Amino acid sequence: MLFPAGPAAQGIATLWWWMFWGGAAIFALMLALFLWLLLRPAAGQGIPARWWIVGGGLVFPLPVLAALTGAALWLGEGTLGGTAPTRIEAEARMWQWQFRYPDGSATTDVLHLPAGRDVEIVVTSPDVIHSFWIPRLGGKIDAIPGHANRIVLRADAPGEYGGVCAEYCGTGHVDMSFTAVAEADWGRE
Amino acid sequence: MTPIRRHKELDRIWRTAPGWGRLAAVNHTVIGKRFMLTALVFFAIGGLLAMLIRIQLASRQSEFMEPGTYAQVFTMHGTIMMFLFAIPFFEGLAMYLLPKMLGARDMAFPRLSAYGYWCYLFGGSILIAALLMGAAPDAGWFMYAPLSSATYSPGINADIWLLGITFVEISALSAAVEMLVSILMLRAGGMSLDRMPIFGWYMLVVAGMMLVGFPPLILGSLLLEAERAFGLPFFDPTRGGDPLLWQHLFWLFGHPEVYIIFLPAAGVLSTIIPVFSRHRLVGYRAIVAAIVAMGFLSFGLWVHHMYATGIPHLSLSFFSIASALVAVPTAVQIFSWLATMAAGRPRFSIPMLHVFGFMFVFVCGGLSGVMLAMVPFDLQAHDTHFVVAHMHYVLVGGFVFPMMAAAYYWLPHMTGRQPVQHLSHAAFWTIFAGFNLTFLGMHLTGLLGMTRRVHSYDDPWWEVLNFISSMGGFVTTIGFALLALDLILLMLFGRPFRRDPWRAGTLEWAMPTPPPSYAFASIPMGDADGPSLAAGKGLLATPRGEMETLGVDPLTGRPEQIVILPKPTFLPLLTALATGGVFLSLLFKLYLLAPVFAVAVVALFLRWTAAMPAPAVLDAGQGLMLPNHRAARLPPSLLAMRFIIAADGAAFASLVFGAGFLAISAPGWPPADWPGFGWPAWVAVAGALAALALPGRALMPQVVTVAGFAAILWHMEGVQDHAAPASLAALATWGAVHAGIGAVLAGWAAGQEDKRLSVQWQRYAALVTVVAATFPLLLRLLAEGAA
Numbered sequence: 010m011l012f013p014a015g016p017a018a019q020g021i022a023t024l025w026w027w028m029f030w031g032g033a034a035i036f037a038l039m040l041a042l043f044l045w046l047l048l049r050p051a052a053g054q055g056i057p058a059r060w061w062i063v064g065g066g067l068v069f070p071l072p073v074l075a076a077l078t079g080a081a082l083w084l085g086e087g088t089l090g091g092t093a094p095t096r097i098e099a100e101a102r103m104w105q106w107q108f109r110y111p112d113g114s115a116t117t118d119v120l121h122l123p124a125g126r127d128v129e130i131v132v133t134s135p136d137v138i139h140s141f142w143i144p145r146l147g148g149k150i151d152a153i154p155g156h157a158n159r160i161v162l163r164a165d166a167p168g169e170y171g172g173v174c175a176e177y178c179g180t181g182h183v184d185m186s187f188t189a190v191a192e193a194d195w196g197r198e
Numbered sequence: 199m200t201p202i203r204r205h206k207e208l209d210r211i212w213r214t215a216p217g218w219g220r221l222a223a224v225n226h227t228v229i230g231k232r233f234m235l236t237a238l239v240f241f242a243i244g245g246l247l248a249m250l251i252r253i254q255l256a257s258r259q260s261e262f263m264e265p266g267t268y269a270q271v272f273t274m275h276g277t278i279m280m281f282l283f284a285i286p287f288f289e290g291l292a293m294y295l296l297p298k299m300l301g302a303r304d305m306a307f308p309r310l311s312a313y314g315y316w317c318y319l320f321g322g323s324i325l326i327a328a329l330l331m332g333a334a335p336d337a338g339w340f341m342y343a344p345l346s347s348a349t350y351s352p353g354i355n356a357d358i359w360l361l362g363i364t365f366v367e368i369s370a371l372s373a374a375v376e377m378l379v380s381i382l383m384l385r386a387g388g389m390s391l392d393r394m395p396i397f398g399w400y401m402l403v404v405a406g407m408m409l410v411g412f413p414p415l416i417l418g419s420l421l422l423e424a425e426r427a428f429g430l431p432f433f434d435p436t437r438g439g440d441p442l443l444w445q446h447l448f449w450l451f452g453h454p455e456v457y458i459i460f461l462p463a464a465g466v467l468s469t470i471i472p473v474f475s476r477h478r479l480v481g482y483r484a485i486v487a488a489i490v491a492m493g494f495l496s497f498g499l500w501v502h503h504m505y506a507t508g509i510p511h512l513s514l515s516f517f518s519i520a521s522a523l524v525a526v527p528t529a530v531q532i533f534s535w536l537a538t539m540a541a542g543r544p545r546f547s548i549p550m551l552h553v554f555g556f557m558f559v560f561v562c563g564g565l566s567g568v569m570l571a572m573v574p575f576d577l578q579a580h581d582t583h584f585v586v587a588h589m590h591y592v593l594v595g596g597f598v599f600p601m602m603a604a605a606y607y608w609l610p611h612m613t614g615r616q617p618v619q620h621l622s623h624a625a626f627w628t629i630f631a632g633f634n635l636t637f638l639g640m641h642l643t644g645l646l647g648m649t650r651r652v653h654s655y656d657d658p659w660w661e662v663l664n665f666i667s668s669m670g671g672f673v674t675t676i677g678f679a680l681l682a683l684d685l686i687l688l689m690l691f692g693r694p695f696r697r698d699p700w701r702a703g704t705l706e707w708a709m710p711t712p713p714p715s716y717a718f719a720s721i722p723m724g725d726a727d728g729p730s731l732a733a734g735k736g737l738l739a740t741p742r743g744e745m746e747t748l749g750v751d752p753l754t755g756r757p758e759q760i761v762i763l764p765k766p767t768f769l770p771l772l773t774a775l776a777t778g779g780v781f782l783s784l785l786f787k788l789y790l791l792a793p794v795f796a797v798a799v800v801a802l803f804l805r806w807t808a809a810m811p812a813p814a815v816l817d818a819g820q821g822l823m824l825p826n827h828r829a830a831r832l833p834p835s836l837l838a839m840r841f842i843i844a845a846d847g848a849a850f851a852s853l854v855f856g857a858g859f860l861a862i863s864a865p866g867w868p869p870a871d872w873p874g875f876g877w878p879a880w881v882a883v884a885g886a887l888a889a890l891a892l893p894g895r896a897l898m899p900q901v902v903t904v905a906g907f908a909a910i911l912w913h914m915e916g917v918q919d920h921a922a923p924a925s926l927a928a929l930a931t932w933g934a935v936h937a938g939i940g941a942v943l944a945g946w947a948a949g950q951e952d953k954r955l956s957v958q959w960q961r962y963a964a965l966v967t968v969v970a971a972t973f974p975l976l977l978r979l980l981a982e983g984a985a
Contacts, residue, residue, distance in 0.1 A: 010578045010645050021574045025645070028575065032565040039532070043557045046539040047550065053540025058480045061540065065533030066484070066526065074522045074568070081572035082515055103350075137345040138441060140506060140581060144647035148577025151507045153442065154344060155435025155865040158508035175506075175581040177338050177651040179345060180265035 010144050014170060015163045017147030020084050028077070035073075091161050093127035095198070101132065101139035101152040101174060104181030110197035118187045123195035124167040132158050140176035143189050149175050164191035199740065201732045204719050207741040212303070212715040214766055222766040224308035225715055226293050229315050231612065233290025236319055237283050243326065244278035247271050249675060252636075256668035258661045259654050268653040269336035270355070274329050276339030280455070281363055282322045284597055288462035289314075289373045291604065292401050294612075296377065298706035298713065299395045301386025301722040303747040304763055306379040306834045307372075309770045309806060314369035314376075316774030321365030321781070328358045335359035338651060340452065341422070343433035343444040348426040357426060357785055360419040365781045367412050374408035375841045377401050379834050382752040386705065387723035387737055389755040392486075395704050396479055399486050400465025403493045404458055409841060411454035411497070413849035418447030421856065421928065427787065430917055430924035432856070438921035440864035442507060443856055449500035450852070457496040459593065461489060463600035464531055467553060470607050471535045473702045474550045477542025481534035488527035488534075495524045505576045514573050521571035528564060532557075548622045552603035555630050556595055563591025566641065584644025587637045594633060602626075605685060607700065614711040615692025616699055621684035628677030635670025639663045721748045723757070723820060737819045744811070748818070749827060749834065759830035760818055762811050773802040804946060813951075828952070839955050843962045846936075850966060853932060857925035857973070861981040864921065868981040872974070873923040875910050875930070879971040882906030882933060886967035889940065893960040894953050900941035900960070903967050907934035922981070926974055933970035936963040 013019040046053050098109040099120070109115045120143075122128055132141045134152035142149035143162065150160040164170065174185035214223040223229060250271050254262045263271065293311055297304055305311055328334045335355045337346040346356045381402045385394065422444065424430045431437035433444050472479040479485070501509060501517040544550070566588040570576050579585060610616050643663040648655060655661075698707040708731060709717060720736030730736070737757065738746050749759035779795035813829035827833040861867055885903030889896040910930045916923045940956075940963040947956035 010647060017574075018578070021578050024572065024575055025569075025578075028569045028572070032569065036561055036565060039561045040558060042536055043539075043554065046536060047544050047546065047554070050543040050545070053536075056537075056540055058537045058541060061533045061537035062481045062484050062530060065536065066488070066530030070526055070529045074525060077568070077572065078519055078522045081574055082518065085511070085514070085573045137350050138342055142581075142649075144578070148574060149506050149580060150577075153435075153507060155440060156442070156508060171647070173647075173649055175649045176342075177269075177345070179350065180269060183265065183652045183654055 012145055014168070015146040015165055017162060018145055021148065024081060024084055027080075031073070031077075091127075092159075093129040093161050095123065095126060096129045096131060097122075099130050099132045099141055099152070101134045101141065101178075101185070103136050103179055104174070104185040106141075106172075106174075106185070106187045112197045114197055120172065120187055120189040121195065121197060122162075122164055122189055122191045124164050124191040124193050126195075127161050127163045129159055129161050132160065137178050138176050139174045139178050139185065141172070142175040143170050143172040145170045146189070151176060164189070167191050167193045199734060201719065201734070204732070204734055204739065204741065205714065208716040208719060209714060211741055211743060211745055214715065219766065221771050222768045224304075224312045224764065224766050224770065226297050226305045226308065226311060227713055227715065227717070229308075229311040230290045230292075230294030232315055233286050233293060233318070235290075236315075236322070237287035237290060240278050240282035240322060240326075241287075243329075244275055244283055245675060245678065247275040247278070249671060251275060252668040252671035254653055255655075255664045257665070258656060258658070263653065265653050266336065267332075269338075269651075270329065270332070270334040272651055273335045273338055273359075274325070277325065277335065277359065277363070279593075280339065280459075281366055282318075282325070284459045284593070285370055285455075286318050286366075287601065288404075288459070288597075289370070291466075291601075291608075292377060292404075292462060293373070295397065295608070295706060296380055296401060297384065297747075298709065298717050299704055300381065300384065300398055301389060301705050301718065301748075302380065302384035303717045303721070304384075304745070305376050306384055306761065307376050307838065309764055309767060310372045310376050312770035313774055314372040316771055317372075317777060318366050318369035320774060320778045321362050321368075324362040324365065324781070324785070325358060328355070328362070333358065340448050341444075342448075343422060343425075343441045344435075346422065346444075347433060348429075349434075354785070357423065360423045360426070361781050361785050364416055364419045365778070367416055368777065370408055370412050371416075371845055374405045374412070374845070375838050377405035378409065378841050379838050381405070383749050383832075383834050383837065384747055384761065385750050385755055386721060387748055387750060387755065387757045389722075389750070391753055391755070392483075393755075396468045396482060396485060397465040400461050400468065400489055403489045404461045404465075407454050407458050407461075407493050407496065409845045410848040411451050411458060413451075413845055414447045414852040415451035417849045417852045417856070418444060418451075421447075421853075423784070424924075424928070427784070428918070430927065431919075431921050432860070432924060432928075434921075435865050437919060438860065438864055438866040438869060439924075440860055440921075442504075442863070443859055445504055445507065446500070446859065447852060447856065449503045450497070453500040453503065454496040456592065457492055460596040461492070463556075463597045464489070466600045466604045466607075467535060467556065468531070469704065470549050470603055471553060472538050472542070473607075473700050474547055474553075475539045475542030475544045477538055479534070480537040480541050481530075484530055485534050488530040492524065492527040495520060495527070499524060502571060502576070505573050506580050518571055518573050522568055525564065525568055532561075548606045548617060548619060548626070549603040551623070551626050552599050552606065555599040555626065556603070558630075559591055559595030559599060559633065561595075563588055563593075563595050567592060579644060581649055582644035583640045583648045583650055586650050587640035587644060590633075590637045590640075594637075602629075602681065608706075609685060609688060610692070610695065610699055611706060611711050611713065613689050613692065614694055615688060616695050617688050618684075618692055621680050621687065625677055625680035625684050628680055629674055630677075632670050632673030632675070632677050636667045636674060637670070639666050639670075643667070716745075720819070734819075737822065739819050740817075742816075746816075749830065757818065757822060757824060759827050759833070760816050760824050761827045761834060764806075769802060769806055773799060773806075776802055800942060804942075807946070833952075836954055836958070839958050843958065847962070850932060850969075853928060854969065854973070857929065857977060858980050860921050860925060861977050862984040866920070867922070868978075868985055869920040869922040871916075872978055873914065873916065873926055874974050875926070875971060876913065878906045878909035878913070879974075880906075881909065882937075882967050882971045885937065886964040886971070889937075889960045889967075890964040893957040893964075894947075895944070896956070896960040897941055897944040897948065900937045900944060900963065903937035903963075904934050904941060906971075907931070907937065907967075922977065925977065929970040929973050933967045936966045939963065 132152040139152040170189040431439040720739035745763040776798040783791035888899035943956040947953040
């Protein structure tokens with residue numbers, strides 16, 4: 010996640026770094042306040058109670074939360090959902106991945122992607138719940154028996170990216186990894 | 199009467215007999231301590247499992263445990279810490295403290311406390327026995343179907359979780375009812391709700407949340423067990439079920455659960471911080487508003503555990519906003535504490551050191567929680583070690599550190615000895631350093647892509663981070679060992695003290711320590727201090743041979759009745775043993791034996807009602823004549839019945855929601871042919887209407903209703919083929935059981951003068967029957983509307 014290789018992952022990484030520095034600042038502020046009041050008794054006696062509770066409990070968090078949630082929703086609109094003309098079917102089963110391409114070909118535990126292009130991946134499962142995740146390309150989506158879930162991903166450059174099953178699915182869970190290979194000339198349409 | 203003689207007479211009435219008599223204990227001080235001690239034993243077992251996990255993950259490709267064993271270990275670690283440590287521990291603390299803080303001599307239903315304790319002990323023991331025999335649950339602590347269904351978990355492991363935890367949850371529900379009634383009715387004379395110690399408010403909200411939060415989990419467990427044992431396909435997508443239904447029911451409980459664990463700890467902080475700031479709590483009303491808001495909000499967030507399940511975008515946005523908003527009431531509380539510290543002159547003491555631990559760790563966990571509320575980020579971090587780290591920051595920061603503060607603060611109350619404080623600082627700093635060493639770096643491990651619940655990995659960088667976490671884990675364990683040693687030293691060698699070593703001012707310190715069995719020599723009325731209470735200057739100062747405490751008007755605290763509590767008895771133990779018989783026969787699939795034990799449970803519960811005092815008006819002292827609870831306008835049992843019906847209603851609503859959810863969103867609907875109830879439904883409805891019209895004479899009507907539902911179930915076909923008939927069978931069973939309870943209650947009430955308890959139930963059972971009997975129509979409308 011910290012080394013994004015596609016637009017979805019890139020957006021999330023940017024969001025993370027904003028939240029990280031913002032969170033670190035708030036954390037430092039809270040702890041400084043607490044220690045100041047504890048180690049310097051009578052230091053805060055001039056500040057009326059209302060200032061603390063209304064200021065700290067409402068005025069401070071509400072705009073911060075509103076800005077953050079707004080930004081995250083906006084980011085979500087841009088990167089989640091949506092569709093793409095190129096569609097790959099991913100079937101997760103205990104404990105391997107099978108990928109089927111528009112031209113009818115299929116591969117096991119290796120996912121071939123066109124580089125620099127949006128792909129829609131439709132994720133299903135015939136047995137238990139699994140979860141499809143290529144950390145460097147974007148978020149995850151669960152493979153739930155009886156449902157077909159989709160996610161749109163893009164690899165900016167050709168290369169190999171690791172993928173895993175992220176939902177515990179039994180004793181073979183660890184071995185259920187796959188490799189996503191982004192190719193400049195894909196040729197599976 | 200001298201204070202000494204009053205003490206001797208009261209103690210003779212209230213004390214728990216030694217030897218075997220201990221098994222008959224019902225006293226809140228005794229039961230509360232048992233809950234806490236048992237929870238600590240489970241905490242130690244859960245901690246041991248955590249160490250096994252850290253050994254396994256300390257190096258790459260570790261061969262320490264096989265995947266199957268590892269699955270049992272991580273499943274049991276989560277299960278034990280949540281269900282067998284955190285919840286029972288605060289239940290015990292609340293049971294011990296609430297009557298003493300509120301000015302009562304015991305909880306409202308002492309036998310229910312004891313029954314809850316035995317259910318907890320027996321249910322927990324089933325889980326631990328399974329762990330020792332290598333048959334522990336292994337599908338993760340939230341037991342996602344279909345991995346936990348009979349196809350993919352054929353052994354007894356999953357049944358142990360579903361039945362064992364349900365058995366334990368009896369204690370959570372009974373504690374919820376008991377806390378609600380005790381807080382609302384058993385207080386000092388004149389203590390109005392808005393002057394109640396803040397801990398009472400926290401526990402009032404927590405108990406309300408438990409009352410409606412646990413039923414969805416219990417219902418989900420029963421449905422999954424019905425699928426595993428009898429093939430009713432509620433969660434099987436090939437037969438009209440849906441795995442997502444389990445997730446909804448589980449997190450509908452599971453998210454409020456986090457706040458159910460945090461709020462008691464926050465209540466402790468709201469009690470302790472003012473004492474050490476030498477100033478009353480600032481923002482009492484703001485805090486009450488915040489915790490009530492938190493209680494409501496926490497039921498609107500459960501989907502944030504399910505962002506990756508393909509739920510429509512718009513609902514994700516709603517749940518994301520609600521999840522971020524819950525930070526506001528948290529901030530209100532934290533800033534009220536800071537305001538209290540600012541207004542007073544804080545002094546440093548061991549409990550305050552742990553309050554510092556709370557601030558550091560919990561604020562960190564709260565901030566990562568806000569991050570996870572953001573949908574895009576959660577889709578990356580979900581199911582990774584980032585979430586594992588976040589959750590431990592929240593639960594250890596928001597529960598364990600405050601509970602350690604509570605231990606140093608109230609252990610002197612339980613033992614009558616003051617802290618020695620040789621090891622206290624060392625223990626705190628070891629735990630604090632070890633904890634952060636374990637979990638701070640784990641955020642990074644998760645961000646680098648390590649998913650949770652894996653038993654091995656390849657990346658050398660992950661190995662560095664995991665090794666640091668494992669070392670931190672062992673340091674934490676050493677810290678907890680030091681803490682245990684420190685507390686044991688306190689109990690053995692602490693200096694005895696007179697009263698109120700912290701100069702606290704809440705009522706629990708207005709009694710000798712360790713507390714006498716009767717807690718208060720006389721019940722406080724208005725402003726009261728310890729010596730005057732011992733001298734009998736409160737209410738109910740003259741022992742009459744019965745266990746008496748004061749019942750007040752819930753809102754104003756005006757004295758209204760004298761509640762006469764039951765003496766120690768073996769009935770709770772026997773009833774819990776019979777209840778255990780029901781669960782064990784279900785567990786070992788001895789389905790003919792289960793009804794036998796169920797009948798025994800009912801018979802034993804009816805025995806509880808024997809030997810009730812006759813209605814009377816008694817002298818409460820200070821010139822006050824009050825009715826005893828049998829003659830009162832609103833006796834505690836009637837209020838309890840309303841709460842029980844509320845909890846049952848929450849479970850019933852979950853069942854109706856579940857069936858409706860399947861009809862609308864599960865694959866494979868509508869079913870090939872629609873099952874109906876036919877004419878027996880009219881019989882059931884006729885019985886229900888008669889019970890509504892004649893709630894005082896509902897025995898025959900309810901028997902008719904039971905017969906109607908029995909006929910429905912007898913004719914029911916295809917319950918294993920599709921979730922539609924399975925859901926209808928579940929509703930019919932629900933109706934039959936409730937009408938059956940109605941019949942038993944009506945039969946019992948026939949011999950009673952006061953039939954109000956039975957009447958309440960008859961009305962509710964009639965409503966259940968009408969909904970259940972007409973449900974086929976509603977389900978069909980839903981399914982065809984959705985199609």
